[in-house]
Amino acid sequence: MLNIILVVIAASVLLFMYQPRFTKSRSWHATLTPLSSIIGSGFLIIAPLLASVVGTYSPLAVTGIVVLAYAIGGVIRFNIIHAEPLIHDREAYPVIYKIDLIANVVLSFAYVTAVAFYLSLLSSFLLTYIGFGDSPGLERSLTSVIIVFIAAAGYIRGLGGLEKLEAYSMSLQLSIVVALLVGVVLYDFNFLLSDQSLVFEVKDRDWLSKAFILAGILLVVQGFETSRFLGEKYSAQIRVKTMRQAQLISGILYIVSVFALLPIVQHLNLENIKIAEIVAATGLAATVLPLMLIVAAIMSQFSAAVADTVGAGGLACESCKEILPTNKAYLVVSILAIILVWTADLLEIISFASRAFALYYLLQCVVAIIASHNQYERKAHFLNLVRFTTLAGILTFIVIFAMPAK
Numbered sequence: 001m002l003n004i005i006l007v008v009i010a011a012s013v014l015l016f017m018y019q020p021r022f023t024k025s026r027s028w029h030a031t032l033t034p035l036s037s038i039i040g041s042g043f044l045i046i047a048p049l050l051a052s053v054v055g056t057y058s059p060l061a062v063t064g065i066v067v068l069a070y071a072i073g074g075v076i077r078f079n080i081i082h083a084e085p086l087i088h089d090r091e092a093y094p095v096i097y098k099i100d101l102i103a104n105v106v107l108s109f110a111y112v113t114a115v116a117f118y119l120s121l122l123s124s125f126l127l128t129y130i131g132f133g134d135s136p137g138l139e140r141s142l143t144s145v146i147i148v149f150i151a152a153a154g155y156i157r158g159l160g161g162l163e164k165l166e167a168y169s170m171s172l173q174l175s176i177v178v179a180l181l182v183g184v185v186l187y188d189f190n191f192l193l194s195d196q197s198l199v200f201e202v203k204d205r206d207w208l209s210k211a212f213i214l215a216g217i218l219l220v221v222q223g224f225e226t227s228r229f230l231g232e233k234y235s236a237q238i239r240v241k242t243m244r245q246a247q248l249i250s251g252i253l254y255i256v257s258v259f260a261l262l263p264i265v266q267h268l269n270l271e272n273i274k275i276a277e278i279v280a281a282t283g284l285a286a287t288v289l290p291l292m293l294i295v296a297a298i299m300s301q302f303s304a305a306v307a308d309t310v311g312a313g314g315l316a317c318e319s320c321k322e323i324l325p326t327n328k329a330y331l332v333v334s335i336l337a338i339i340l341v342w343t344a345d346l347l348e349i350i351s352f353a354s355r356a357f358a359l360y361y362l363l364q365c366v367v368a369i370i371a372s373h374n375q376y377e378r379k380a381h382f383l384n385l386v387r388f389t390t391l392a393g394i395l396t397f398i399v400i401f402a403m404p405a406k
Contacts, residue, residue, distance in 0.1 A: 002186070003288035006179040010292065013175035023167070027242055030227070030234045032166045033307045034246035037223025039170075039253065040118070040304025043177070044278050044297060046220050046254060047261040052270035053213050055200035062258040065218050066251040072361050072391060073224040073247050075368050077240045078384075080228060083371040084236065096370050103363035104319050107225070110356035111312035112333055115305045116340040117350050119143045122301035125275060129294060143341050146302070147334050150309055154330030159233050162310050162330070169303040176296040177253065180282065180289060184260045187285035191263040200266055209403075216402035219354045221254060225361070226307055229314025232326055309333055358398040365392035 022028045042049075050058035083096060090097040123142040132138055153161045205213075227243035234242070264281050275297060282289040309330060316329035324332070340346065365388045372384040 002183065002286050006183050006286055006288055006292070009182055010175045010179035013178045014171055017171040017175065022171075026234070027238065027245075029163050029167065030230060030238050030242035031245045031249075032163060032170055033230060033310050034224045034227045034243050035250055036166045036170050036303035037226050037307035037311065038221055038246060038250040039173070039177075040223070040300040040302075040307065042220030043253065043257065043300060044275055044293070045273065046217070047258045048265045048268050048270060048273045048278060049217055049220070050258060051200050051262065051265045052202065052273065053205070053210055053217075055202045056198050056262070058262060059255065059259050061214060061217075062255055065214070065221060066254055068218060068394065069221045069224070070247050070251060071387075072395070073243060075361065075364050075388060075391060076225050076228055077243055078368050079364055079371065080236050080240050080243075083367050084231070086371055086374065087367075093370075093374070096367055099363055099367050099370070101319065103360050103367070104315050106356045106363070107360040108312060108315060110353040110360065111308045111315065112336045113340060113346070113349055113353035113356075114308045115147070115312070115333065116143070116337040116344075117346045117353070118301045118305040118308070119146050119337075120341060120346055121275075122146065122298055122305070125294075125297055125301070128276065140341050144338050146305075147337050147341070150306055151331050151334030154309060154313060154334075155327045158327050159230070159310065159314075162306055165306050166303055166310075169299040169306070173296050173299040173303060176292045176299075177257075179292060180296070181256060181260055183285040183289055184264065184282070188260055188263055196263075198262055198266055201270065203271070212401045212403045215398040216354065218398060219357055219402070221250065222357045222361075223304070223307065225357075225364075226311035226314075229311050229318060232314060232317065355399055355402065358395050358402065362392055362395040362399060365389075365395065 046062065047058065050061050054061050083100070086093040086096045087100050120139065120143050123139045123146070127135065127139055127142065150162070150165070153165055157164070224243050224247050227239045227246070230239055264284055265278075267281055267284065268277055279290050279293045279297060282293055312333040313326050313329040316324055316332060317326040320329075340349075368388045369385060369392075372388070
């Protein structure tokens with residue numbers, strides 16, 4: 001009976017999200033790109049990842065991570081309103097323009113790597129489940145086909161075409177996530193009634209090592225900066241509003257999911273976390289959930305890759321507007337991603353991409369400080385200076401010391 005209820009819940013949410021209030025809403029479309037990037041890159045993995053580091057303190061850790069990410073998003077929102085006009089006037093404000101250009105170059109590397117990485121994960125995951133795992137050539141070929149599909153949609157249909165791909169994949173993913181949370185919360189209720197307690201075998205680390213790892217986990221919830229590069233279609237006010245919405249929605253989902261999944265996560269091998277094992281473990285709550293989550297996991301990687309393609313295309317167009325229109329920028333990003341798929345060890349370079357995201361945010365803090373100095377009175381600028389400098393210090397720590405959980 002529970003399996004049927006969860007399927008009905010997922011179907012109901014999916015139908016609700018196909019209502020005209022969503023499909024025809026510019027605000028919702030502008031929300032989807034950052035939301036796809038934030039959720040797609042870490043929703044399934046963050047609960048076991050945190051549990052492997054801090055155990056039962058995972059809910060507290062994810063709350064801190066979400067709050068910090070929202071604060072960093074505030075820097076990007078500030079720059080959309082206050083720094084963008086200065087950046088576009090490169091002759092009057094050459095310092096801001098040059099810093100932002102360097103930041104964009106760094107972010108370009110991160111985006112291309114992320115697109116290749118997400119779709120490689122998608123291909124590996126899918127091939128494993130249909131019985132063709134451990135075939136690097138087939139995995140790379142499938143990844144390349146998916147990249148070409150995304151590139152073709154972006155080239156032919158532009159930003160609107162890619163937004164439709166995001167809408168379809170995210171609607172399906174979110175409907176399954178709602179059903180997952182309902183099923184897991186019911187499992188948690190029975191867990192509480194059984195008087196069991198949470199037990200995690202957490203590797204013994206000193207507090208500094210844990211801080212280094214948590215700093216790296218912050219980058220799991222990145223992706224909100226994609227709103228910065230949707231200026232071709234959306235005004236600054238809409239991008240600020242929808243980035244905020246995307247961060248709030250994703251933040252709530254991350255916090256609730258970590259709370260809810262801990263009783264299931266304790267059954268995993270936290271020394272060697274695998275997405276397939278996470279998916280299988282949800283069968284403890286309901287037997288239909290693993291099958292539903294296979295679809296959600298595939299959609300999450302696809303939507304994250306599409307969102308980062310959108311971000312990278314918008315970034316490239318902004319930096320080379322005179323020679324590279326957005327639809328051709330999508331082709332360039334896709335070609336570079338395919339080259340990475342066939343030539344690079346993505347597991348090795350993704351750590352550099354994560355640091356590149358943090359470095360981008362750090363440089364955006366510098367841009368925000370300069371923009372604040374140019375546009376605010378002394379008192380307001382001082383408050384902004386404290387806020388942006390504090391975040392810059394935290395991001396410097398992440399760039400230098402962040403390390404992956406092992």
